[in-house]
Every structure is written in structure tokens, then in C-alpha cells.
Amino acid sequence: MKNLHLILGDQLSSSISSLKGFKKNDLVLMCEVMEEATYVKHHPKKIAFLFAAMRHFALALEQKGYQVRYVKLNDPSNRGNLTNEVARVLEEFSIDKIIVTEPGEYRVEQIIKSWKKKLNVQVDIRIDDRFLCSRESFQKWASCKKQLRMEYFYREMRKKYRLLIEKDNTPTGGEWNYDKENRKPPVKGLSSPKRISHKKSPVLLEVLDLVSRNFAHHFGDLYPFHYAVTREQALLELDDFIERILPKFGDFQDAMLKGEAYLNHSLLSSYINAGLLLPLEICQKAEAAYRKQKAPLNAVEGFIRQILGWREYVRGIYWLKMPEYGDLNYLDAMRPLPDFYWGGATKMRCIGEVVSQTQEHAYSHHIQRLMVTGNFALLAGLDVKQVQEWYLAVYSDAYEWVEMPNTLGMALFADGGILGSKPYAASGKYIQRMSNFCKSCYYNSNEMIGEKACPFNALYWNFLTKNRKKLEGNHRLPYVYNTYDKFSDSKKEEINNQAKSIFIRLGKNSL
Ligand SMILES: Cc1cc2nc3c(=O)[nH]c(=O)nc-3n(C[C@H](O)[C@H](O)[C@H](O)COP(=O)(O)OP(=O)(O)OC[C@H]3O[C@@H](n4cnc5c(N)ncnc54)[C@H](O)[C@@H]3O)c2cc1C
Numbered sequence: 001m002k003n004l005h006l007i008l009g010d011q012l013s014s015s016i017s018s019l020k021g022f023k024k025n026d027l028v029l030m031c032e033v034m035e036e037a038t039y040v041k042h043h044p045k046k047i048a049f050l051f052a053a054m055r056h057f058a059l060a061l062e063q064k065g066y067q068v069r070y071v072k073l074n075d076p077s078n079r080g081n082l083t084n085e086v087a088r089v090l091e092e093f094s095i096d097k098i099i100v101t102e103p104g105e106y107r108v109e110q111i112i113k114s115w116k117k118k119l120n121v122q123v124d125i126r127i128d129d130r131f132l133c134s135r136e137s138f139q140k141w142a143s144c145k146k147q148l149r150m151e152y153f154y155r156e157m158r159k160k161y162r163l164l165i166e167k168d169n170t171p172t173g174g175e176w177n178y179d180k181e182n183r184k185p186p187v188k189g190l191s192s193p194k195r196i197s198h199k200k201s202p203v204l205l206e207v208l209d210l211v212s213r214n215f216a217h218h219f220g221d222l223y224p225f226h227y228a229v230t231r232e233q234a235l236l237e238l239d240d241f242i243e244r245i246l247p248k249f250g251d252f253q254d255a256m257l258k259g260e261a262y263l264n265h266s267l268l269s270s271y272i273n274a275g276l277l278l279p280l281e282i283c284q285k286a287e288a289a290y291r292k293q294k295a296p297l298n299a300v301e302g303f304i305r306q307i308l309g310w311r312e313y314v315r316g317i318y319w320l321k322m323p324e325y326g327d328l329n330y331l332d333a334m335r336p337l338p339d340f341y342w343g344g345a346t347k348m349r350c351i352g353e354v355v356s357q358t359q360e361h362a363y364s365h366h367i368q369r370l371m372v373t374g375n376f377a378l379l380a381g382l383d384v385k386q387v388q389e390w391y392l393a394v395y396s397d398a399y400e401w402v403e404m405p406n407t408l409g410m411a412l413f414a415d416g417g418i419l420g421s422k423p424y425a426a427s428g429k430y431i432q433r434m435s436n437f438c439k440s441c442y443y444n445s446n447e448m449i450g451e452k453a454c455p456f457n458a459l460y461w462n463f464l465t466k467n468r469k470k471l472e473g474n475h476r477l478p479y480v481y482n483t484y485d486k487f488s489d490s491k492k493e494e495i496n497n498q499a500k501s502i503f504i505r506l507g508k509n510s511l
């Protein structure tokens with residue numbers, strides 16, 4: 001009797017359910033396969049981070065006495081995909097059962113489910129209890145709701161996990177949400193605190209060499225490489241964030257600055273999503289900082305809401321709505337993704353800045369993803385699948401379960417309002433208020449019409465009018481349509497012509 005315990009690249013937690021009940025004679029399988037590294041062209045930093053973290057995790061398991069079969073990407077007998085690697089083990093050993101924790105992506109779950117028939121083997125798929133709301137619990141919560149709103153889900157999660165909750169079940173401080181305190185525009189002197197760095201292990205150096213030789217043609221810079229690749233290193237980053245940076249997380253959470261990719265964000269998403277850190281331990285550490293008066297409530301509540309609320313909520317939506325969710329395109333957005341998303345030239349400083357930060361770090365913070373690259377894609381009606389593939393490829397924390405609802409639902413409103421109550425559409429004024437990008441831009445954020453007018457301005461009104469039939473009934477939008485209706489006919493025509501000229505320039509890659 002021998003079981004095969006399969007650990008996927010984002011399941012690097014020693015408490016993972018697939019390792020429960022491991023017996024001396026059993027085998028752990030971990031593999032680096034080309035199919036997973038290339039089904040979209042992932043950023044080289046993401047591939048290096050994951051391969052190095054996987055190799056370190058395998059070594060730690062071996063030290064604990066697990067028997068591990070680790071297949072490296074450049075192993076000459078590597079068969080290139082998960083199914084073939086599992087089949088190879090089945091040919092070499094007499095395996096009773098495959099044990100695996102439910103994968104993050106629908107696509108991978110379909111592959112795993114096919115093994116019973118294809119490989120003639122029993123497969124035990126276990127719940128991923130690192131998430132704080134199981135797929136089943138989310139379904140139950142959703143089944144009795146008319147609308148699925150994150151805020152109400154989040155309140156239930158706060159009560160369930162007793163995070164920032166008083167003995168009488170009321171929220172700490174009296175409010176559930178302190179977001180209104182977290183939207184301050186940048187001020188003079190705001191900058192990114194210095195982050196801790198890690199010594200590169202021989203394992204990481206080997207992986208960096210492998211990635212530089214195999215994935216140099218993917219978008220993104222491999223060097224300098226600054227990611228943590230073990231749980232110990234990720235914990236150092238977490239503790240450093242909680243102690244030094246969390247106190248300032250809230251106030252300028254939405255601010256954006258040229259050359260400052262991180263500001264006061266945690267940079268923890270890649271580690272949580274790969275399993276090096278667990279969501280509950282992070283939330284508990286953040287709450288402890290508040291209880292010890294080391295961080296203010298608006299910062300701690302805002303931070304916990306992202307993890308306990310948004311992160312769990314988007315995963316719930318993904319599994320509730322897949323596979324149909326991936327094909328939604330409510331606003332019929334079909335314009336090809338312009339070259340400047342891949343580093344091509346653009347005169348729009350905001351886009352240029354976010355794309356170059358992304359290229360350098362495989363990271364940009366939430367508001368840059370939502371209100372710059374996401375907002376442009378929404379206003380210009382860029383092809384939903386191409387935009388979604390871009391987000392999946394370029395960020396080190398990107399996995400479909402979290403990326404798809406954020407892109408398709410939150411940024412592009414392609415789900416017609418399942419996830420968000422209205423489109424996050426904004427003109428250049430928002431970017432001007434929340435960043436210093438416009439100061440050095442070729443375009444003028446205060447102008448709507450003319451060669452030098454900020455493209456976001458006319459595109460904003462064009463988006464609203466083009467999609468009027470679908471959006472007018474939204475209870476949060478009458479105000480903007482009333483404003484538009486008060487414009488003179490000549491102004492409306494100017495906006496229309498301006499949008500046409502923007503699309504022509506977009507098509508010629510000269511925006
Ligand atoms: C278009 C778009 C695509 C996105 N794609 C991804 C993705 O592929 N992977 C990913 O992890 N996040 C994604 N996000 C959410 C968010 O932008 C990132 O989680 C965040 O920027 C990660 O940086 P951080 O760790 O510094 O986050 P912080 O700002 O420090 O927030 C703390 C943590 O909260 C969680 N979080 C915050 N916002 C969200 C959210 N909207 N959804 C889920 N978790 C959240 C993350 O785990 C994050 O580490 C996307 C957002 C948008 C608008």
C-alpha cells in the first residue's frame with residue numbers, strides 16, 4: 001500500500017491537507033513542468049520565485065523524513081506536464097491512491113479529475129483548509145443572497161474568526177469599515193520604506209540561472225531578484241511589515257507615485273498565494289499590533305479586510321461561477337490589447353509608469369492595477385480575455401482564482417455586476433488627485449478636447465454613453481448620466497470626435 005501525495009506549486013504549506021496521514025512508505029511528488037510555466041507567459045520573477053520556493057519546500061519535507069520525488073524542469077526525463085509526470089510515477093511504483101489538495105484553478109481541477117479514468121487510479125481531492133471560507137460555505141452564504149456584496153460577507157467572516165470583534169459581537173471601534181480614512185492623496189515626503197533583503201541560497205542561484213536560460217523571452221526583468229523563497233524569509237517580511245509599515249498602511253493606501261512601486265503595501269500576496277504564509281496568522285498578527293497600540297485601527301481594519309474579506313470573497317465568486325465566469329463579456333469589449341501593455345511606448349505617463357513597475361518587480365499595487373491599467377482597459381473596451389491573460393502573466397501573485405474575478409469582475413465589469421456594484425470607471429481627474437503621474441505627462445489631465453488632452457477624460461464619457469443601455473439602470477450611476485445630459489450638443493459631439501481620434505491613435509500605437 002503506497003499513496004502518492006501530490007503537492008502543487010502554490011501548496012507550499014506544511015499544514016496542507018494533502019500531507020495529512022502521510023505514511024512512511026508513501027511518496028510526495030512535486031514537479032516543475034513546462035506546461036504550467038508557459039500556459040500563459042508568466043513573468044520570469046514569478047517562475048523563479050515559485051521554482052525556488054518549491055525546491056526549498058521539498059528539501060524541508062525531506063529533512064522532516066518525507067520521501068520526496070522532485071522533478072526539476074531540466075531533468076531530461078521530465079515529461080512536461082502534470083498528467084504525464086503522475087503517469088510516470090504510476091509506471092514506476094505500485095500506487096494505491098493519489099492524494100491532492102483541491103487546486104486553485106478550475107483548469108487544473110479538471111485535469112486532476114480526469115486521472116481516475118485516464119490513468120485508472122483512485123484520486124482523493126481534499127479541501128484546501130488554508131482558505132478561511134470553504135467553497136461549500138461560500139455557496140451556502142451566496143445561496144440566500146439577492147446580491148453578493150463583499151461588505152456583508154466580510155462582516156460574517158469577522159464574527160466567525162473573532163477578528164476586531166468585541167465581546168458583545170460589535171465591531172472594534174464601532175464601525176465595520178474605515179475605508180473613508182484610507183483614501184488620502186499623496187503628500188510631500190511620501191515614499192516607500194526600505195524593504196528587508198534576503199541572502200541568495202545556492203538553490204535560488206541555480207533556479208535563477210535556469211529561468212534566465214529558459215524564459216528570457218517572457219515579459220519582465222528577472223534581476224534584481226528580491227523575493228523571499230522560504231517560509232522563514234516570508235515570515236521575516238511579514239514581521240517587518242507589521243512592525244514598521246502596517247501603521248502607515250491605511251492613510252495612503254490608494255496613493256500612487258512615480259518610481260515608488262510599493263509605498264506602504266505589504267507585498268505579501270505572492271507568499272500567501274503560494275502557501276508560505278497563512279491568511280489567518282497574518283490577520284491575527286495585524287490585530288495584535290492594534291491591540292498593543294502599535295498600529296491604528298483604520299490601517300489594521302483596512303489590511304484585515306483585504307485578506308479576510310476581499311481575498312476570500314473573490315475566491316468564493318470564482319468557484320461559485322466557474323466555468324461560465326471565464327467567458328463573460330457583459331460590455332462586449334473586444335479591442336485588441338495595445339503594445340504599451342507589454343512595454344511599448346506610450347505618452348500616457350500613468351500607464352508607462354505602472355507597466356514599467358510591473359516589468360521590473362512583477363508587482364504593482366491594487367490601485368495601479370485597478371485605476372490605471374484596469375481603468376484604461378475598461379474605458380477603451382479592451383478585449384476581456386486578452387486583458388485577463390495579461391494580468392495572469394505579469395504579476396508574481398497571479399493565479400486564476402484571484403486574478404480572474406479581480407480583472408473580469410472588478411476592473412472590467414465583464415460579469416455585469418456579480419462582484420462589484422458599479423464599474424470602476426474614472427476620468428484623468430482621479431489619477432491626477434491620487435498620483436503625481438500627471439505632472440510629468442505629455443497630456444493635460446484638465447483638458448478633454450485636443451491633441452494634448454488626457455485620453456482618460458473623453459474615453460470616460462464615451463464609455464458611459466456607449467454602454468448607456470446596460471448601465472443606466474444602475475442605482476449608483478444616475479448622477480453621472482444627469483451630468484452628461486446637461487452637456488450641450490456641441491460638447492457631446494466634441495467628446496465623440498475626441499474619442500474617435502483617441503481610438504485611431506491607439507490603433508496606430510501613437511497614444
Ligand atoms: C485587475 C486586478 C488584478 C489583480 N490580480 C491579482 C492577482 O492575480 N493575485 C492577487 O493576489 N491579487 C490580485 N489583485 C488584488 C490586489 O491588487 C493584490 O492582491 C495586491 O495588489 C497585492 O499586493 P500586496 O500584497 O502589497 O497587497 P496589500 O495592499 O498589502 O493587501 C494585503 C493583502 O490583501 C489581499 N488582497 C488585497 N486586495 C485584494 C483583492 N482585490 N483580491 C484578493 N486579495 C486581495 C492580498 O493577499 C494582499 O497581499 C488584483 C487586483 C486587480 C484590480
Ligand code: SF4
Pocket residue numbers: 347348349350351427428429431432437438441442443444445454455456
Ligand atoms: S494626464 Fe492623463 S494620461 Fe497623463 S498621467 Fe494623467 S491621467 Fe495619465
